[in-house]
Amino acid sequence: MSLRLEKGARLVAATHNPGKARELAALLEDRFEVVSAAELGLAEPDEPETTFVGNALVKARAAADATGLIALADDSGLCVAGLGGAPGVHSARWAGPDRDFAHAMDLVARRLSESTSEETDAWFICALAVAWPGGPMVAVEGRVDGTLSFPPRGSRGFGYDPIFTAEGETLTFGEMDPAAKHAMSHRARAFAALKAALF
Amino acid sequence: MSLRLEKGARLVAATHNPGKARELAALLEDRFEVVSAAELGLAEPDEPETTFVGNALVKARAAADATGLIALADDSGLCVAGLGGAPGVHSARWAGPDRDFAHAMDLVARRLSESTSEETDAWFICALAVAWPGGPMVAVEGRVDGTLSFPPRGSRGFGYDPIFTAEGETLTFGEMDPAAKHAMSHRARAFAALKAALF
Numbered sequence: 224m225s226l227r228l229e230k231g232a233r234l235v236a237a238t239h240n241p242g243k244a245r246e247l248a249a250l251l252e253d254r255f256e257v258v259s260a261a262e263l264g265l266a267e268p269d270e271p272e273t274t275f276v277g278n279a280l281v282k283a284r285a286a287a288d289a290t291g292l293i294a295l296a297d298d299s300g301l302c303v304a305g306l307g308g309a310p311g312v313h314s315a316r317w318a319g320p321d322r323d324f325a326h327a328m329d330l331v332a333r334r335l336s337e338s339t340s341e342e343t344d345a346w347f348i349c350a351l352a353v354a355w356p357g358g359p360m361v362a363v364e365g366r367v368d369g370t371l372s373f374p375p376r377g378s379r380g381f382g383y384d385p386i387f388t389a390e391g392e393t394l395t396f397g398e399m400d401p402a403a404k405h406a407m408s409h410r411a412r413a414f415a416a417l418k419a420a421l422f
Numbered sequence: 423m424s425l426r427l428e429k430g431a432r433l434v435a436a437t438h439n440p441g442k443a444r445e446l447a448a449l450l451e452d453r454f455e456v457v458s459a460a461e462l463g464l465a466e467p468d469e470p471e472t473t474f475v476g477n478a479l480v481k482a483r484a485a486a487d488a489t490g491l492i493a494l495a496d497d498s499g500l501c502v503a504g505l506g507g508a509p510g511v512h513s514a515r516w517a518g519p520d521r522d523f524a525h526a527m528d529l530v531a532r533r534l535s536e537s538t539s540e541e542t543d544a545w546f547i548c549a550l551a552v553a554w555p556g557g558p559m560v561a562v563e564g565r566v567d568g569t570l571s572f573p574p575r576g577s578r579g580f581g582y583d584p585i586f587t588a589e590g591e592t593l594t595f596g597e598m599d600p601a602a603k604h605a606m607s608h609r610a611r612a613f614a615a616l617k618a619a620l621f
Contacts, residue, residue, distance in 0.1 A: 226425045226560065226619055276483070277476035284475070346614065358618040361425065362479065362559045420425055420558040 226361055228293065228353070229362075229419045230254045237286035237296035247295060248322050250414045257295075260286050275299060275312060275350035276362045291356045299349040299409065301383045303341035303371065305335050314383065325375070328386050333375045335404035343371040345387060347409040351417050361420060365412030379402065426553070427492065427620045428454045436495035438466050438484035446494060449613045453621075456494075459485050474511060474549035475561045480606030482553035495557045498548040498586055498608065500582045502570065504541035506532050513582065524574070527585050531572045537597060542570040544586060546608040550616050560619060579603065 228234075233256045236244040243360050244259035251257070261269075268285045270278040275298045282296035300314030310317045310331070318327040335341065346369065352362040368390050375385030377397025385397030389407060405411050429432075432455045435443040440448045443458035450456070459466075468479040481495035496519045499513030509530070517526040534540065545568065551561040567589050574584030576596025584596030588606060594604050602610045604610055 230532060233555045271472045272476045273470045273472075274476065274478055276559065277473065280475055280479070281473060309454060358562075360561045362476065362561070363557070416558060 226359065226421060233292055235260060235290045235292040237282040240285060240418045242263050242271045263290055265289050272284060273312060275348050276364060279350040279352035280360050280362055283352040283360060287354035297349060301329060302346050302348060304344040305338050305340040310386050324382050328375050328383060331386065341363050345369060345371045346381045349413040350410040353421065361412055363416035363420060365409040365416060367407060367409045367412065372411045425558065425620060427495040431455045432491055434459055434462060434485050434489045434493045436493050448575040462489055463513050467485060469497065472511060474547050475563060477511060478549040478551035479559050480562055483519045483550040483559060486553035486555045493553045495551050496548060501545050501547060502530060503543040504537050504539040523581050527574050527582060544568055544570045548608040548612040552620065562612055562615035562619060564608045564615060566611065
């Protein structure tokens with residue numbers, strides 16, 4: 224076999240968010256037919272690992288084995304130097320079941336003020352994994368470095384975007400034009416790496 | 423880039439066991455120049471993940487980023503159905519710092535006798551991961567299914583081999599001729615999958 228994704232292939236996106244499955248299809252330049260794990264009736268797997276790549280692989284592996292299709296999964300989050308890399312793989316969990324990122328950003332600010340380190344260096348990571356049914360797996364990571372600032376600014380992004388300013392920028396990810404943000408984001412870099420490896 | 427391992431490439435084996443590095447080189451048909459992480463003075467990384475593939479990737483990633491070389495890492499272990507998959511990624515840990523597998527096999531027998539399930543189905547898993555410096559990662563798994571029996575029999579293998587009999591066999595991995603075992607082992611299957619993917 225060859226570790227290539229052939230144009231027109233049917234992929235399962237290991238996500239239960241139909242919007243995310245569509246976004247993945249677009250990021251892959253609509254070269255593939257992308258169906259979501261939810262559409263195929265798959266259960267949502269745990270995210271038991273301690274790394275983004277580990278979680279993405281577990282999800283891709285499970286989806287590929289359950290469907291017999293090549294599967295694509297992602298995992299991403301924010302790592303803060305002054306918090307020893309937290310929230311990291313727990314980034315979504317810090318927002319709670321209601322996905323309340325105002326609360327999560329507040330928690331980051333509070334923990335940083337309680338921390339002995341006031342290091343506001345931070346980075347976003349996006350891991351992508353592709354698994355072939357019964358076969359190999361490929362994973363890549365994209366990363367963007369920056370600093371945190373409080374209070375949150377801007378309402379254009381999502382998640383922790385309003386407290387994150389990328390290196391060399393003055394606007395937070397929450398204030399930036401979406402196209403400008405997407406050109407430099409951890410997610411864009413991960414997809415570029417995936418395409419370089421598999422297209 | 424292409425996810426191929428070109429003949430003659432210099433690889434770092436993410437292991438601190440020189441014997442294991444040589445064995446990896448042999449399993450890769452001596453197509454590569456394999457140096458061990460120990461020879462390059464790398465620290466031994468944690469194995470923090472909950473899956474074999476996750477651990478192999480963490481080790482390969484760390485070695486590739488520290489050396490600038492393509493890195494190869496493995497992680498393997500025994501999973502027992504009646505113990506919910508244990509010892510799994512903790513297979514080496516059950517043998518303690520002295521790598522006392524007589525003790526570890528005894529622990530498996532004891533836990534099984536205390537368990538509500540007397541299910542002796544078991545399987546060995548070997549995960550292999552290759553990481554390119556600053557680049558993508560590829561991972562594969564090999565598996566062999568069998569059953570456990572006590573007391574341990576045979577002194578030819580290592581680790582949990584003396585309690586494991588592969589499906590369709592009558593001898594334990596500890597009793598089998600090494601060549602016969604190597605032809606069917608989880609490790610052989612993982613290397614076959616890796617070669618199919620990357621050679």
